[in-house]
Amino acid sequence: MAAAVLAAGVGELAAAIVAAASSPFAVVGGNLIDLAPPWAKDIAIAWFGTADKIALLVGIAIVMLAVAAGAGILEAWRAPWGEVVIGLAAAVGIVVAVTQPDATGIAWLPSALAGIAGVIAMRFLVRLAVRSAPGTQADDPPADTEVPRRRFLAWTGATGVVGVLALIGGNLARAGERAVTAARDALGLPAPAVTSPPVPAGAELDIPGLARVITPNDAFYRIDTALVVPEVNPADWSLRIHGMVEREVVLSWNELVSLPLEESHTTLTCVSNAVGGTLIGNAKWLGYPIRELLARAAPTADADMVLSTSIDGFSASTPLDVLTDDRASILAVGMNDEPLPIEHGFPVRMVVPGLYGYVSATKWVVDLEVTRFDRATAYWTTRGWSARGPIKLQSRIDVPRRGQGLKEGETVIAGVAWHQHVGVAGVEVQIDEGAWIPASLAPAISDDTWVQWSIPWTATEGSHLIRCRAISANGEVQTEQRASPAPDGATGWDERFLDVFA
Numbered sequence: 001m002a003a004a005v006l007a008a009g010v011g012e013l014a015a016a017i018v019a020a021a022s023s024p025f026a027v028v029g030g031n032l033i034d035l036a037p038p039w040a041k042d043i044a045i046a047w048f049g050t051a052d053k054i055a056l057l058v059g060i061a062i063v064m065l066a067v068a069a070g071a072g073i074l075e076a077w078r079a080p081w082g083e084v085v086i087g088l089a090a091a092v093g094i095v096v097a098v099t100q101p102d103a104t105g106i107a108w109l110p111s112a113l114a115g116i117a118g119v120i121a122m123r124f125l126v127r128l129a130v131r132s133a134p135g136t137q138a139d140d141p142p143a144d145t146e147v148p149r150r151r152f153l154a155w156t157g158a159t160g161v162v163g164v165l166a167l168i169g170g171n172l173a174r175a176g177e178r179a180v181t182a183a184r185d186a187l188g189l190p191a192p193a194v195t196s197p198p199v200p201a202g203a204e205l206d207i208p209g210l211a212r213v214i215t216p217n218d219a220f221y222r223i224d225t226a227l228v229v230p231e232v233n234p235a236d237w238s239l240r241i242h243g244m245v246e247r248e249v250v251l252s253w254n255e256l257v258s259l260p261l262e263e264s265h266t267t268l269t270c271v272s273n274a275v276g277g278t279l280i281g282n283a284k285w286l287g288y289p290i291r292e293l294l295a296r297a298a299p300t301a302d303a304d305m306v307l308s309t310s311i312d313g314f315s316a317s318t319p320l321d322v323l324t325d326d327r328a329s330i331l332a333v334g335m336n337d338e339p340l341p342i343e344h345g346f347p348v349r350m351v352v353p354g355l356y357g358y359v360s361a362t363k364w365v366v367d368l369e370v371t372r373f374d375r376a377t378a379y380w381t382t383r384g385w386s387a388r389g390p391i392k393l394q395s396r397i398d399v400p401r402r403g404q405g406l407k408e409g410e411t412v413i414a415g416v417a418w419h420q421h422v423g424v425a426g427v428e429v430q431i432d433e434g435a436w437i438p439a440s441l442a443p444a445i446s447d448d449t450w451v452q453w454s455i456p457w458t459a460t461e462g463s464h465l466i467r468c469r470a471i472s473a474n475g476e477v478q479t480e481q482r483a484s485p486a487p488d489g490a491t492g493w494d495e496r497f498l499d500v501f502a
């Protein structure tokens, strides 16, 4: 196990220096993510939320240690078969690393170095172990095993410690990430040519515990398949628009930011957001309408979809008409008056009002292929999710919070509701299975954003059940019918049991 820790540390350190995306953990984990069936992704997000990546890495580490322990026993019993196991694991890492869409020429190196370190350490430590074990020596009477035992323990400890230090160092040293961070810090955000209308007075109800109407960047949910955040330097970024078009268009960063950029507020939502969930956030974006770029490329009449692809191979299928109608479907470069944070797609991502992120919000986007739904399939569609993903009407209770120890008396029930690009006309609240009571809606920023709602409540001692449901601008009433996130978004009412104390 110490040999495996050393191997992992060497691999991560090498990756940090030469190619972060080729770290053995990142490529193996990334492929597990790509191979996972939809139900596994659902369970991962339901159990771990946005900590799903950490959970996956811990899982990989546990499996790695278990395999290493087995290999060590095998090595002691029949050398060099334990070394062969370690070598095979490294070979898997190499194969997976070089077949990544964003693999560089030296993508094989981190796993290869990890494998070499692991094999040498395993061979050396297991030999020490065998020598230190009583009854394994030919000597008669048995030699004193105390000295070899101490040597074995010392070397094992040292190997593990070096491995852990290399793991820590590798994660601190991510050279490429630092370079991209520096590039991002050096960028000013270009000035908008079209500023968004001011946020209406009263859109922010300012109720403690209620999600802010504009989600700060550091509180914005993050969902993606990237274990290591892609490092894209704006100077190296370009976007290619091709496929069923009359002319191919290639756009560089400088060309993009010299276009007249527009501000817009759009609420992003993840299809994996369960009823009552927090995989939703609202920001002021700055970007350029994709409609204008598509007009330059001139899609052919039979095209009906744009397949957008990120630098690391994620893809999304967005209906062409959603990108060409008058909504603010943009190539975004700014988020809440800052360049995009790296984990939210720096330097350029898509933002499309009205569609779940998995079919529209491609981060680190580098390619738009104009095509047809019957010709191309996006990342999540091949994994059982719907090819199209309009956001469903939903509402959520934020306060009173669960288990906050509510006292009887005057209080407020409040939350958010959304039906992007359609708009929310009302929210109703039901207490203890009684009549549905209209809540008051704060003014919406636009139909493309969520809206806050609240209703006063005189809480009485005892247990209560609170529910909410939204009414859409098109008259639709949020359905009670429970549906799980797969394949095209959860439905049902958010409800909450509350204990009110005297």
Ligand SMILES: Nc1nc2c(c(=O)[nH]1)N[C@H]1C(S)=C(S)[C@@H](COP(=O)(O)O)O[C@H]1N2
Residues within 6 Å of the ligand: 220, 221, 222, 223, 224, 225, 226, 268, 269, 270, 271, 310, 311, 312, 314, 343, 344, 345, 356, 357, 358, 361, 362, 363, 364
């Ligand atoms: N490159 C890339 N872009 C991506 C994804 C991804 O896995 N890779 N996930 C999508 C999904 S499922 C969602 S919900 C949104 C989330 O955007 P955020 O992390 O900025 O909140 O990004 C979308 N864009």
Ligand SMILES: [Mo]
Residues within 6 Å of the ligand: 223, 269, 270, 271, 272, 356, 357, 358
């Ligand atoms: Mo998502």
